[in-house]
Amino acid sequence: MDPGPDVPALVRELTRRADPRRLRRDVEFLADRPRGRIHAPEAMLRAETHVADELARAGWRTERQPFDVRWRPGCTDQPGGALSPLRFRLHRRLSGANLLARLPGGDDRPGVLVGAHLDTVEGSPGADDNASGVAALLEIARLLGDLPRPPDVTLACFDMEELGFVGARVAARALRRGGRVTGMICLESVGCFATGPGTQALPAGFGTVFPREAASVRAAGRRGDFTLVVHRRSSDAAAALWHRAARAAEPPLPVVTLRDPRPDGVPGALAGLAAPPLNHLGRSDHAAFWNARIPAVMLTSTANFRNPHYHRPTDTPDTLDYGRLTTVAVATAATAVTWTP
Known part of the structure; x- marks a missing residue:
């Protein structure tokens, strides 16, 4: 029987080369x-120029893909509640x-895409939302x-x-037509961690729909010290790999996995x-890939359910945990190269 990839060994090697100081520098540049x-x-x-320059320094070939769309439903980019109908x-x-x-x-075969807005x-x-995701991507x-x-x-x-995930919707449709992507990992607000009790809130009705996961968060004292991995049946393997990679980190990063029951x-x-x-x-942008029937997962520190600075002028670089953010980057890199949707 194939034992599968040696994820712990890969995590150890990637951790040896990862540098929290680089992530902090990227966040500080973007979130000023x-x-x-x-x-x-x-x-x-x-910000675009910074991302393209850093990708080039790391040896990547970057393509800028402009788009122009009309009459698209979405939301405003004004500060406010994430799901408010007023948006x-x-x-x-x-x-x-x-x-x-x-x-x-x-x-040049189809493979996994890792994305951040x-x-x-x-x-x-936007240090957490979403310079943290872009810094992890870099x-x-x-x-x-x-x-x-490679x-x-x-x-x-x-x-x-x-x-309203406009760019991701354009990309997901194009990538699906071209058969270029087999799975997607979304980095969304991944840098805020709070280890004190009572720092993690739950959405209204969450305990009814997800009783086991809600009980787990409550049993841990509602501490906001974990990364949430949201997935669907089509991306079960990616969620399991990411959880395994985060457990292999030193110190291990707590993880809550949550399967969205929808198709x-x-x-x-x-x-x-x-x-x-x-x-x-x-x-976040993973929803555009779900809608295009591409398996996807979202990684998040739960945004406004943990971070009091969400969508505020106070979402600044000094509020993030760069050690844990580095672990998020390492676990995502390990998952991206071992997930075969």
């Missing part, structure tokens, strides 16, 4: 101001760009770029997540109307 295609276009271009907006026209990167010299809401520098680029054989992994920075595709998106707590599980 708000960035967004509409409310802060110059800052967005500055709904029908966008007449949006023009943006995603960044996609591959390592030269690989087999680059934009923020208006008025927030560290993953450095770690994977040093492997003896892995079949694509890295992506998505535009306009805060407007991939449009029916899954519509099922959220019947069970509103499920909508919290689709609050």
Whole structure:
């Protein structure tokens, strides 16, 4: 019987080469101001340039993929409640760009995509949401770029997540048509950890829909010291691999895995109307890949259910835990090269 990949050994090797100081430098550069295609276009271009430069230094070939879409349902990028109906907006026209990167010299076969969104809401520098995810992505680029054989992994920075996953929706459709991606890992607000009791909140109705997971969080004193891995049946293997990688870290990173019971595709998106707590599980770019029937997982430190600075001017670099953020990057890199959807 095939014992599978030696994930602990890979985690040890990647950890040896990972550097929390690099992640902090990336977060501090990106999160010194708000960035967004509409409310802060110059800052967005500055952030794009930084990402492309760092990917190039790590040996990746980056392609900027502009898009122009019309009459797209979404939301505003104003600060406020993540699921408030007041944020709904029908966008007449949006023009943006995603960044996609591959390592030269690989087999150019379909593989796993790791993605994070680059934009923020208006008025927030977005250290956790989502400079943390982009910094982890850049560290993953450095770690994977040093492997003896280039892995079949694509890295992506998505535009306009805060407007309703606009860039990810464009990318997911194109990648599905081209058969370029077999699975997706989304890094969404992954840098905030709080070890004190009572620091982790739960959405209304969560205990009814997910009684076992809610009981686990309560039994641990509702401490916000874990990474949440949201997945579906199609991405069970990725969630298990990520959990295994996080356990192999030193020190181990606590993990809560949560399977969204909905199917991939449009029916899954519509099922959220019947069970509103499920909508919290689709609050980032991975939802666009679920809707395109591409297996996906979301990694998150649960955003506003833990972080009091969510979507606020106080979401600054000094509020993040760079040691644990580095472990998130290492576990994600290990998962990306061992997951075969």
